[in-house]
Structures are given as C-alpha cells and as structure tokens.
Amino acid sequence: MPPAADSIPTPLELFRLLDCGGISRAEFQQLMAVHAREIIQEMEHAHANPLMARLYQLLNRREAAKWARKHGEALIREILCALAEEPGFPPARWLWNAAHAHIPLDCFFRTRGTPLFRFVKLDAVPQAVTLVIEHGGTDTMLPLQEQFYLRRNRAARLCVERRVVMG
Secondary structure, X not given: OOXXXXXXXXXXXXXXXXXXXXXXHHHHHHHHHHHHHHHHHHHHHHHHOHHHXXXXXXXXXXXHHHHHHHHXXXXXXXXXXXXXXXXXXXXXXXXXXXXOOOOXXXXXXXXXXXXXXXXXXXXXXXXXXXXXXXEEOOOOOOOEXXXXXXXXXXXXXXXXXXXXXXX
C-alpha cells in the first residue's frame, strides 16, 4: 500500500529535494504520484457529486474574491506561498503552486467539506500580516484554528515568523 499524502513531503519540498540531489528522479515521481492520486480521488468525488462540487466551487470563489477584493490578489497569493513553506502545516500540500497566476485563486480555498481551509481574519500592514486560519477537520473532529504572524524578510518576501494554535 502506498504511503498517505499526509506522511510524505509536500510537492514544494519534493521539488527542492530533487533539485539538491536529495532524492532520485524515480523517487520524486513515485512520491508525486501519491499527491496526484489524492487529486484524482477529489476529482472522482466531484464527478460523483456534481451539484455538491459546484456549490463548493461557488462558495470557494466567493471566499477568494472577498479576500482578494479587500487585500489584493497579489498579497493573498504571497500569503499562501508563505504558508506553503511552513513545515508541519498540512494544507501546504495544496498551496505549493499558489504563486502561479494562471491557477485561479479559489482553487486554494476549501470553505466547506473536509478537509477545510479558509481564512477567518486577516490584518495586513506593509511589513507584516496577522492571519487566523481554520483548517483540517473530519466528520468526527472539528477543524483547527491557527494564528500566523508573517513578516517581510530582507528580500521583501513574506515569511512565517510564528504560529499559534488557538483553542
């Protein structure tokens, strides 16, 4: 049985490992196949439940548009990219390509269903961002809320400075 997507590095980490020679091309392809299977399973679920999938898509679009309208799409993508770099952050496996402008912003939000990923609160100033995120959850477990403090480094990139799990 192949490993679960939760137990292997995120796609972003896999690309880095491949680039620095930490894994072979065959290992990279094998591990990326696990992530690909996860996406295919999601697509099959959406195909089996088209009305539910469409509703979720519309809700995700509304959520993405709300945050982009308030703070700008560029900042939202920059925040998502910073979160993708955070070690031990489960939603990072979906956020690894958030910098790609050709991928619609709503693809990164999951406002309904499980696992969940949505912004609860976002305060941004030029050099720092405070963000509360709700993520994860299952049918039997409530989603987790975390507060992230992001700050611009010397290269003007947003990086997670600290993260706090909220009750």
